[in-house]
Structure formats: C-alpha cells, structure tokens
Amino acid sequence: MSVSVDPDWWKTLFDEVYLITDARTVCNDEMTRREIDVFCNLIPMKVNDRILDLCGGHGRHTLELCHRGFLNCTVFDHSHALLKIGADNAEKKEYAIEFIQGDARKIKLDDDTYDHVMILGNSLGYIPDDKSDLLILKESRRVMKSKGWLLLDVTDGKTVRRQFIPNAWHEINEDVVVCRQRELNENFLCAREMVLSKQNGVVRDKAYCIRLYEPEHLSELLTDAGFIDIQFYSNNQSFANNHGPDRKEDLGCMNHRLIVSARKP
Numbered sequence: 001m002s003v004s005v006d007p008d009w010w011k012t013l014f015d016e017v018y019l020i021t022d023a024r025t026v027c028n029d030e031m032t033r034r035e036i037d038v039f040c041n042l043i044p045m046k047v048n049d050r051i052l053d054l055c056g057g058h059g060r061h062t063l064e065l066c067h068r069g070f071l072n073c074t075v076f077d078h079s080h081a082l083l084k085i086g087a088d089n090a091e092k093k094e095y096a097i098e099f100i101q102g103d104a105r106k107i108k109l110d111d112d113t114y115d116h117v118m119i120l121g122n123s124l125g126y127i128p129d130d131k132s133d134l135l136i137l138k139e140s141r142r143v144m145k146s147k148g149w150l151l152l153d154v155t156d157g158k159t160v161r162r163q164f165i166p167n168a169w170h171e172i173n174e175d176v177v178v179c180r181q182r183e184l185n186e187n188f189l190c191a192r193e194m195v196l197s198k199q200n201g202v203v204r205d206k207a208y209c210i211r212l213y214e215p216e217h218l219s220e221l222l223t224d225a226g227f228i229d230i231q232f233y234s235n236n237q238s239f240a241n242n243h244g245p246d247r248k249e250d251l252g253c254m255n256h257r258l259i260v261s262a263r264k265p
C-alpha cells in the first residue's frame with residue numbers, strides 16, 4: 001500500500017500529540033544536553049552571541065543553551081502549539097527567550113542580525129518542492145551576520161536507506177501505541193503514523209514525507225545559498241555514550257544524523 005501525503009502535512013503535525021509520539025527524542029533532556037555538548041564543540045558559541053533556533057519547535061535546544069548562560073536566543077517556528085509550550089517553559093525558568101511564529105521560507109527578521117543560526121532535530125526537507133529548502137537556507141544566511149555560523153542537523157539519508165525498516169511501533173505508556181508504516185522513494189522517506197489508544201481508539205492517523213539528504217546534495221544546496229567552509233560530521237560516534245538512547249531502538253529519522261556547519265562569507 002502506498003502512503004499518500006498532504007504536501008502541507010508539516011503545518012499540522014507539530015502539536016501536543018507530536019510531543020508524545022516523539023517524546024523519546026524531543027522530550028529527552030539528557031539527549032538534548034548531549035546534543036548541545038556536541039554542537040557547542042563544533043561552532044564557537046559564546047553566551048552573549050545572538051542565536052536563532054530556526055524551526056526550533058518547543059525550543060528544547062534554546063532552553064538548554066539558556067540553562068548554560070546564553071542570553072540572546074530566539075526560537076522561530078511555524079507551530080503555534082509548540083511555541084506556546086516553549087514560551088510557558090521559558091517563563092517558568094525565567095529565561096528571556098523570544099518566540100516567533102512564521103514560515104522559515106520568509107523569515108520576518110532583519111538582515112545581518114544573528115551570530116549563529118541553528119536548524120536542528122531534522123527540521124529540513126519537509127516541503128516537497130525543489131525550492132523550499134534552498135529558500136530556508138538563503139533566509140538563514142540573510143539574517144546572519146557576516147562570518148556567522150550555520151549549524152544543521154538532518155537525518156543521514158544514506159544510512160536511512162541502508163538500514164531501512166518498513167514497519168515500526170512503540171508503546172508510549174500502558175494506553176498509547178505509535179505505529180509507523182514507512183516507504184522509501186527516490187528522494188523521500190514517507191510514513192503513515194497511527195497513534196492508537198487502547199481506551200479511546202485512534203488518536204491520530206497522519207502521513208508525512210521527509211527529503212533524505214546526503215552530503216553531496218546538501219553541500220550543493222549550501223553553496224547555492226551562499227555558504228562557505230562547509231563541514232560534515234556524523235553523529236554516530238559523538239552522540240553515543242553510556243547515557244544515550246538504546247542504539248537498537250528505532251528512533252526513525254533521529255537514529256542517524258548528519259551534522260553540518262557552514263559560514264556566511
């Protein structure tokens with residue numbers, strides 16, 4: 001059976017239910033801390049730098065940066081629901097984080113503003129046309145200061161293809177199960193995700209499609225967007241430690257990631 005996907009799926013999937021279905025990664029504070037440890041070693045982030053967490057969701061990376069003393073962070077995302085959750089958490093912790101709603105293809109922020117732009121947690125490749133990711137990268141470059149750093153963390157397309165698992169399921173708690181039926185096509189990983197409650201039946205039945213990037217393609221895209229000094233890192237060693245997620249666990253797009261740094265000239 002072929003998975004049929006609404007091209008605007010990304011406008012409605014990221015809400016409170018997503019924080020439940022993807023809790024093993026995006027609500028895993030230890031994993032976020034480890035990611036920030038790695039990212040801070042890759043680019044020279046200083047506590048007074050202006051940082052844009054683009055497609056930042058509920059701001060887990062920014063909250064961790066603020067916990068480490070960072071003072072000038074902005075989270076930009078399309079999802080009102082995730083931004084509200086992030087803003088509530090920031091308020092509780094008394095972190096002065098700016099949360100902005102919008103489409104990353106047209107960021108309503110000034111040119112030459114940020115020292116660093118981060119696009120983390122596999123947030124690129126959601127819009128099926130060929131131009132959108134380039135637009136997002138060009139917008140990232142525009143709002144960055146000259147010599148600023150971009151940090152990208154996307155799923156590693158080559159490894160996803162090699163280790164493709166068509167069906168996966170996991171229990172969230174005693175009541176809720178998440179089932180994923182996946183398909184690969186030339187450039188995309190598509191999945192139907194069903195969230196089932198033993199008590200209440202179907203909670204969600206939605207499909208999504210994510211473009212699979214490999215270093216060569218991503219490098220071309222970053223060059224077209226005007227970035228230089230493009231460097232690739234694999235997370236396979238750097239994220240793995242004794243506290244890490246069980247490597248046998250199927251975390252979908254979050255198992256194998258390609259981390260990239262680049263600079264604005």
Ligand SMILES: C[S@@+](CC[C@H](N)C(=O)[O-])C[C@H]1O[C@@H](n2cnc3c(N)ncnc32)[C@H](O)[C@@H]1O
Binds near residue numbers: 014057077119
């Ligand atoms: C998988 S979540 C990751 C969120 C966050 N970076 C993290 O690691 O927790 C992807 C996020 O990208 C956002 N997103 C995707 N495309 C977007 C776009 N064109 N404009 C703004 N936000 C977008 C979604 O709303 C969602 O919150």
